[in-house]
Amino acid sequence: MSFMQKPKVSHSQRLHNELGLSLRDYEGSMSTLCAGCGHDSITAAIIQAFWELNIEPHKVAKMSGIGCSSKTPAYFLSQAHGINAVHGRMPSIATGANAADRNLYYIGVSGDGDSLSIGLGQFIHALRRNLNMLYIIENNGVYGLTKGQFSASADVGSKAKKGEVNLQPPIDPAIAALTLGGSFVARSFSGDKAQLVPLIKAGIMHNGFAMLDVLSPCVTFNDHEDSTKSYAHTRQFYHPAVHADFIPSKQPIRAAYDNGDAMPVELHDGSTVVLRKVSKDYNPTDRAQAYSYLHAHQKRGEIVTGLLYIDEAQREMHELSNTVGQALRDLPYSELCPGSAALEELQSQYC
Amino acid sequence: MPETRTRNLRRSGVQPESMQTRINDFVIKIANVNGTGSASANGLLMKAIFRMGIPVVGKNFFPSNIQGLPTWFEIRVSREGYMARSGRVDIMVAMNAQTYAQDLADVSPGGYLLYDSTWPRDKQLVRDDITVIGIPLSQMVNTHFENVRARILMKNVCYVGALAALLDIDMQVITQLLKETFGNKEKLIAGNLKSIELGYNYAKEHCKCPLPLKLERMQATADHIMVDGNTMAGLGCVYAGATVGAWYPITPSTSLMDAFKDFCERYRVDKQSGKHRYCIVQAEDELSAIGMVLGAAWNGARAFTPTSGPGISLMNEFIGFAYYAEIPAVLFDVQRVGPSTGMPTRTQQSDLLFCAYASHGDTRHVLLFPADPGECFQFAVQAFDLAEQLQTPVFVMSDLDIGMNDWMVPKLKWDQNYIPDRGKVYSREQLESMQVFRRYIDNDSDGICYRTYPGVSAKGSYFTRGSGHNRFGGYTEDAAEYQDVLDRLRRKHDTAKQLVPAPVLRIKKGVKTAIVSLGSCDGAVLEALDVLAREGTEVNYLRVRAFPFNRQVEEFLDGHEHIFVVEQNRDAQLKSLLLLETRVEKRKLTSILHYGGMPIDSRCITEGISKALAKGAAA
Numbered sequence: 001m002s003f004m005q006k007p008k009v010s011h012s013q014r015l016h017n018e019l020g021l022s023l024r025d026y027e028g029s030m031s032t033l034c035a036g037c038g039h040d041s042i043t044a045a046i047i048q049a050f051w052e053l054n055i056e057p058h059k060v061a062k063m064s065g066i067g068c069s070s071k072t073p074a075y076f077l078s079q080a081h082g083i084n085a086v087h088g089r090m091p092s093i094a095t096g097a098n099a100a101d102r103n104l105y106y107i108g109v110s111g112d113g114d115s116l117s118i119g120l121g122q123f124i125h126a127l128r129r130n131l132n133m134l135y136i137i138e139n140n141g142v143y144g145l146t147k148g149q150f151s152a153s154a155d156v157g158s159k160a161k162k163g164e165v166n167l168q169p170p171i172d173p174a175i176a177a178l179t180l181g182g183s184f185v186a187r188s189f190s191g192d193k194a195q196l197v198p199l200i201k202a203g204i205m206h207n208g209f210a211m212l213d214v215l216s217p218c219v220t221f222n223d224h225e226d227s228t229k230s231y232a233h234t235r236q237f238y239h240p241a242v243h244a245d246f247i248p249s250k251q252p253i254r255a256a257y258d259n260g261d262a263m264p265v266e267l268h269d270g271s272t273v274v275l276r277k278v279s280k281d282y283n284p285t286d287r288a289q290a291y292s293y294l295h296a297h298q299k300r301g302e303i304v305t306g307l308l309y310i311d312e313a314q315r316e317m318h319e320l321s322n323t324v325g326q327a328l329r330d331l332p333y334s335e336l337c338p339g340s341a342a343l344e345e346l347q348s349q350y351c
Numbered sequence: 352m353p354e355t356r357t358r359n360l361r362r363s364g365v366q367p368e369s370m371q372t373r374i375n376d377f378v379i380k381i382a383n384v385n386g387t388g389s390a391s392a393n394g395l396l397m398k399a400i401f402r403m404g405i406p407v408v409g410k411n412f413f414p415s416n417i418q419g420l421p422t423w424f425e426i427r428v429s430r431e432g433y434m435a436r437s438g439r440v441d442i443m444v445a446m447n448a449q450t451y452a453q454d455l456a457d458v459s460p461g462g463y464l465l466y467d468s469t470w471p472r473d474k475q476l477v478r479d480d481i482t483v484i485g486i487p488l489s490q491m492v493n494t495h496f497e498n499v500r501a502r503i504l505m506k507n508v509c510y511v512g513a514l515a516a517l518l519d520i521d522m523q524v525i526t527q528l529l530k531e532t533f534g535n536k537e538k539l540i541a542g543n544l545k546s547i548e549l550g551y552n553y554a555k556e557h558c559k560c561p562l563p564l565k566l567e568r569m570q571a572t573a574d575h576i577m578v579d580g581n582t583m584a585g586l587g588c589v590y591a592g593a594t595v596g597a598w599y600p601i602t603p604s605t606s607l608m609d610a611f612k613d614f615c616e617r618y619r620v621d622k623q624s625g626k627h628r629y630c631i632v633q634a635e636d637e638l639s640a641i642g643m644v645l646g647a648a649w650n651g652a653r654a655f656t657p658t659s660g661p662g663i664s665l666m667n668e669f670i671g672f673a674y675y676a677e678i679p680a681v682l683f684d685v686q687r688v689g690p691s692t693g694m695p696t697r698t699q700q701s702d703l704l705f706c707a708y709a710s711h712g713d714t715r716h717v718l719l720f721p722a723d724p725g726e727c728f729q730f731a732v733q734a735f736d737l738a739e740q741l742q743t744p745v746f747v748m749s750d751l752d753i754g755m756n757d758w759m760v761p762k763l764k765w766d767q768n769y770i771p772d773r774g775k776v777y778s779r780e781q782l783e784s785m786q787v788f789r790r791y792i793d794n795d796s797d798g799i800c801y802r803t804y805p806g807v808s809a810k811g812s813y814f815t816r817g818s819g820h821n822r823f824g825g826y827t828e829d830a831a832e833y834q835d836v837l838d839r840l841r842r843k844h845d846t847a848k849q850l851v852p853a854p855v856l857r858i859k860k861g862v863k864t865a866i867v868s869l870g871s872c873d874g875a876v877l878e879a880l881d882v883l884a885r886e887g888t889e890v891n892y893l894r895v896r897a898f899p900f901n902r903q904v905e906e907f908l909d910g911h912e913h914i915f916v917v918e919q920n921r922d923a924q925l926k927s928l929l930l931l932e933t934r935v936e937k938r939k940l941t942s943i944l945h946y947g948g949m950p951i952d953s954r955c956i957t958e959g960i961s962k963a964l965a966k967g968a969a970a
Contacts, residue, residue: 058809058812061805074814080812081805082813082814083816084814085645085672086817089639089642089668092634092638092642093642093645093649095643096643096646096647096650097646097805099597099632100594100646100648100650101805104806121636122639125634129632323627324624324627324628328594328630329652329804331628336589336592337589337592338614338617338618340766343763346586347576350577350578
């Protein structure tokens with residue numbers, strides 16, 4: 001049986017957030033992924049992020065498709081509703097769920113097979129709609145559950161465990177998101193929690209589709225020499241371009257940003273992401289520049305990470321649809337049904 | 352049709368002696384080119400007849416094309432109120448040179464053919480058993496209108512004028528209709544009226560008006576409306592309280608979402624803020640569309656998607672997911688001719704088996720079969736109740752004939768006391784007061800469990816999955832746990848029998864021969880029953896309105912010896928479903944099938960039954 005109860009380990013009494021909840025309240029059931037899987041680190045970062053954001057767990061809806069990555073929503077926020085859709089189709093479920101209630105927090109966890117092969121269409125259309133959600137791609141370049149086939153994000157020349165070499169060019173979700181008009185494009189690494197947690201927080205609070213590509217090595221099928229998605233390779237070619245610090249709305253921004261290296265971006269709810277640029281020539285609010293920077297560095301084999309692009313002004317799906325602020329599912333029936341007099345009146349045009 | 356080429360054409364306006372006077376009982380067929388605006392002219396003609404109190408129905412036979420291909424519009428005037436095609440053509444308005452030979456051949460003996468005599472006809476095409484009437488439509492219109500587009504449009508309005516004279520249509524009714532259509536656009540009204548007059552006056556002057564086929568005022572259309580099924584289904588979604596609609600454009604279902612959008616703009620926009628109390632998402636494909644419906648329904652909104660067969664094909668993986676994860680969904684399948692792309696603008700009832708068991712694995716669904724636009728409204732509302740009561744996808748199996756043609760149906764009534772049945776959903780208060788919530792426990796022994804909406808209470812959370820799960824909602828690969836849930840789903844489908852709309856019966860005691868049919872066959876069956884009765888053959892009738900079949904269907908099948916199953920597909924899908932899902936013996940059932948894409952007519956049924964009964968008697 002691959003469903004296990006998590007042992008009850010009590011955390012330190014002191015670790016409570018503003019809601020009085022401990023990290024344990026943000027956890028889920030026991031992970032059944034391989035020991036050392038990058039995905040588990042991401043799960044831990046998600047738990048940390050929601051806990052730090054003081055979000056009530058049941059105000060979150062977590063969703064996924066099929067694959068190793070898509071199992072992970074069971075491993076965090078057990079007090080939140082979760083839905084494990086069919087392979088590659090989580091974005092449409094998320095779209096509908098968000099349409100019904102725009103006031104919950106939506107987090108989707110997907111993988112490179114789920115988002116870039118079978119689900120590429122749904123992924124880019126959710127992005128195009130600027131659906132208000134955090135969309136995490138746990139990217140390891142390989143199909144785990146079916147035992148080691150290349151995925152669409154595998155790099156040219158990368159070797160499979162059994163020696164096969166990938167010859168087809170990869171689909172890079174960050175490049176794709178930039179090109180297709182994504183309003184929040186970020187990349188990180190499961191091994192860099194310090195970078196990952198603020199990115200997740202910023203993604204949750206971003207008003208629109210936050211695409212977060214996280215390199216997450218597969219220890220069983222893609223962590224060997226000659227793999228470009230291994231821990232070793234990722235660490236060697238890791239290139240943070242922008243650091244993002246997430247500052248909640250109530251907290252004053254202490255640092256000074258007059259040197260041009262840091263840039264505060266206010267999010268919809270009043271919180272702020274402070275972007276500290278590692279490279280002076282990088283502007284995370286200029287789509288074209290972000291694109292060419294990424295392109296140039298990746299050509300050299302570098303893995304550019306950070307909050308690569310953000311546009312907080314882009315309108316999300318409900319703003320585009322001009323929907324009422326209240327959740328549609330909570331509207332009273334009396335506000336939805338035109339009634340018998342209206343029906344009588346309407347029918348005069350069919351006589 | 353035999354053609355006599357040696358004899359001369361009869362002169363315009365002279366009727367063959369054999370033609371008897373027929374009042375309010377004939378068929379007008381208009382052959383035209385699509386994209387020329389003929390639809391509004393034909394609509395005007397039909398509406399005028401309806402306004403004269405005479406039962407009328409129109410069928411549009413159009414190509415899957417924007418402009419330039421042949422299109423026909425068939426208007427049946429029936430004082431008896433028969434709504435199906437009759438198989439006759441009494442007056443052909445032949446406006447398309449491309450199809451002239453076929454149109455000429457289609458006229459029933461003793462009938463009429465009206466053509467645009469601006470240009471000479473093919474002298475080779477002759478029939479001496481019909482009357483040909485030439486009216487110089489283009490010539491007249493061209494002298495009165497400068498604009499090229501207006502000339503094309505007005506030519507059509509002009510034949511309506513000629514028909515008004517020939518059939519004795521009340522001109523006041525036409526004038527009134529034009530005023531209603533164009534409101535204060537005086538120029539348009541004047542132009543249309545002029546064209547009507549041109550045709551009207553020419554016919555009056557050159558032909559003996561009215562023809563023996565003519566109209567006389569009746570009082571049979573009061574309390575009726577003339578409307579298509581997609582419009583009514585869209586309206587039904589508004590009345591049901593649906594807030595989320597997701598779709599991908601596909602003929603012949605597109606106008607359903609168009610209607611929903613129009614009605615929402617009318618009834619669901621907040622007056623103060625201008626904000627929408629609905630959200631319509633045009634998806635990237637049908638699979639996404641149903642995904643959105645499921646996401647919204649999982650989150651507690653009433654959601655639906657309109658589509659046709661090819662869309663259902665694409666939706667299959669999500670339909671199975673919805674069945675197994677128990678998420679409500681309303682799907683409108685406006686059926687068209689398959690397989691594959693088939694004939695997108697022709698009608699069929701060929702998705703029955705496919706929808707009944709859609710998706711891989713052991714699945715079975717709830718289907719509703721509306722027979723006309725009135726039932727499209729009624730079943731749209733009921734489908735949402737059923738989907739939420741049963742927490743499962745519900746298919747409303749309309750078709751192109753119902754969805755896109757204007758039908759005459761009794762005016763709709765709305766019960767102000769109606770309250771949507773949202774099914775078994777635990778509220779926050781209920782959740783807070785219980786020890787623990789489990790998603791798939793059959794508390795009420797009807798196969799239906801309690802669900803919760805996201806965001807309501809931490810105690811209501813559960814994990815929805817399409818993978819193997821047990822009654823607690825947990826992942827499982829255990830045989831007994833898996834079967835426990837699967838067996839309950841079967842029980843739930845049995846519960847549906849008591850909730851779905853009952854069949855409609857027409858029974859005489861002692862009669863052992865019967866028809867079982869569904870959906871848009873209804874009009875043809877009702878007419879066939881009358882024809883057969885006049886010939887001395889009494890036949891009982893049951894119209895199935897839903898799957899799963901309930902006890903009344905079983906009992907009807909038990910009570911008859913020889914049962915004709917009338918349906919519009921090649922493979923006898925309703926018959927197959929009856930054989931699979933009821934105890935009926937195979938030898939009792941005889942199929943009458945009609946699947947060429949045109950709506951079924953009564954003759955196909957009467958001939959099929961008479962032949963079979965004669966064969967039975969001879970044996």
